[in-house]
Amino acid sequence: MGKYYNGQHMIRAALLFVALVTAAIGSIGAPLITAVAEEYEVSLSASQWTLTIALLAGAVSAPLLGRLGNGRHRRKVVLAMLAIVVAGSVATVVEAPFAVLLIGRAAQGVGLGLTVLMMAIARQHLGDKAPSTIAMLSVASTVGVGVGYPLAGLLTQLGGVRAAYLLGLVVATAALVAAIVAIPRDDRDAPKAGPVDWAGAALLSIGLIAVLLVTSNAIRWTTHPVIAAAVLAAAVAVLAGWVAVERRVQRPLVDVRALRHPAVARANLIMLVAGIAMYLLFASITRYVQTPPTVGYGYGLTDFQAGLVLVPFSVLGFVAGRMAPQIGQRTGPFKLLAGSGVVVVAACGTFALTSAAGVAWPIVAMSLLGFAVGGLSAAMPQAILAVTPPEDTAAAMSVNQVVRSVGFSIGSAFGGLLLAAHTPSGQFAPTGTGYTTAAWTAAGLAAVAIAFGLHKR
Structure with missing residues (x-):
């Protein structure tokens, strides 16, 4: 034993x-x-x-x-x-x-x-x-x-x-x-994975690359908005073609029918919206504390010092991850997801209201965000794997990983757009109002994720 x-x-x-x-x-x-x-x-x-x-x-x-x-x-x-x-x-x-x-x-x-x-x-x-x-x-x-x-x-x-x-x-x-x-060594008696759906893999790769390229750089939307919109539309069309292919092949790369299960679809939707909100706030805080005080706000932290700001983010994320499974067993994973969304809102409010009151407050906001990210990340597999056969674990969670990446990418680009919109002509830094707007926008998106988590169907 x-x-x-x-x-x-x-x-x-x-x-x-x-x-x-x-x-x-x-x-x-x-x-x-x-x-x-x-x-x-x-x-x-x-x-x-x-x-x-x-x-x-x-x-x-x-x-x-x-x-x-x-x-x-x-x-x-x-x-x-x-x-x-x-x-x-x-x-x-x-x-x-x-x-x-x-x-x-x-x-x-x-x-x-x-x-x-x-x-x-x-x-x-x-x-x-x-x-x-x-x-x-x-x-x-x-x-x-x-x-x-x-x-x-x-x-x-x-x-x-x-x-x-x-x-x-x-x-x-x-x-x-x-x-x-x-x-452990592989079980020789386990079923073979079967042939890989290379056509589906190619379409998904092209679609994802296009989506992430156009959403990962806010400059494209400010300098070439028509081209950015066209690339995004083409990416959506490619992904739609991928869905059509996956529904026809015998061994699809991703079982898109399983993704329509209410619990799986709901969890991935929460991940997308919450991912946008979380990375929008994450990127905003990181940029804010590194801004030199000469522009009227910020703390001028070096890369190393800014990295230290993320230490409590990680520590509290792991603390939440250890607590989440037990809480999720009592409340259910979707209530835990909703609760994590509430903490995201609290982090956004803390940053929006206190960011100029001293460098400790952005660190508090980042710590709250880490706790929320840890809780949400830990609850997500509970929600998805509860309705997923063991042999499909990797495939089901791989889709959630992709949704997370897309959400983070959109959050990063959206944050850049908001700050660019609040940057006066001829200046290199946005006004402090830009960060406040970004924080409350993230809070609004987190509220949407909370609503999805509490929705019964």
């Missing part, structure tokens, strides 16, 4: 470590954008791609990994993808042109899709520990960003960009070793 428990404990620790590492590596580009532009002598917009391309790779890979990981080769897929992440990490460290760095960041981003396989492995091997583990995996994939930010900022200040990326190589290698040692 003790040996079985210790084995479960090792598996659980390895799964959480892999999820945390891949989330941190995927987001590590954010605090390095300025430093990368200087090191590689490229524009800030080009440097932004070191983050964007990783997020794109993660969003595109999640559904494909969800399907590949449904059969008897789940462990092999995990190890292969982690090997790709390690190879990509090497590419970010070596002396090479900027294009090689982008290729490396794309390879690292593939790891963002691994969380769905971690969830499937937990559901298969951890018994009664599976629900709490899956909840923490979902939390780690979201609030894990706060782990990498301060370390990346500090290492960049001490040793340059490659020192920060070297951290990614070290932890990626450690994650691969942990997976080799702790993840």
Whole structure:
């Protein structure tokens, strides 16, 4: 019995470590954008791609990994993808042109899709520990960003960009070793995953890439609004074609009929709306505290100091993740989702009303946001997996991961548009009113998510 428990404990620790590492590596580009532009002598917009391309790779890979990981080769897929992440990490460290760095960041981003396989492995091997583990995996994939930010900022200040990326190589290698040692071998008697719906994968990838490209950069909507709208319309058309294909093929990449289940559809809708709200506030607070006080507000924090602001975000996110499964069992996952939305509203109100009263208050708002994100992330698998067969765990959660990525991307772009609208002509910084507007807009979106959570049907 003790040996079985210790084995479960090792598996659980390895799964959480892999999820945390891949989330941190995927987001590590954010605090390095300025430093990368200087090191590689490229524009800030080009440097932004070191983050964007990783997020794109993660969003595109999640559904494909969800399907590949449904059969008897789940462990092999995990190890292969982690090997790709390690190879990509090497590419970010070596002396090479900027294009090689982008290729490396794309390879690292593939790891963002691994969380769905971690969830499937937990559901298969951890018994009664599976629900709490899956909840923490979902939390780690979201609030894990706060782990990498301060370390990346500090290492960049001490040793340059490659020192920060070297951290990614070290932890990626450690994650691969942990997976080799702790993840159980594949069951040879498990059913095969079946042929991959490559046509569906291509259509979904094209549609998602177009959506994320056009929603991840607010500048496109201010400088070329017609082109941005046309690309978004084309993306929607491609995704509509993807749905049509998935409904006809025998082994679809994603079972779109299952997505119409009321609980699944409701959970994904909440994730989309809440994701927009959460990232809108997250990006606003991060930008606000780094704004130099000479413009009339802000605290002029360095990248490292701004990264420290995210530490309580991550800590309270994990605290909420530990509490959420027990609360969800008593209240039901949708009431827990609604409660997390209430905390988002409280975070928005705190930032809107007190942001200028001292740097402690934006930190309080970020802490509340972390608690809300942790609760929502932990409740989401409860809502979806309650009506999902075990063999479809990875595929079902991969769709939720994509919805989360799209929501965060839209939130980031929407925040940029709101702040751009409040930036006087000829000025580089928006007025303080812009941040207040962004906070209350996020609160309104969170209220919509609360309504969806409390709606009975």
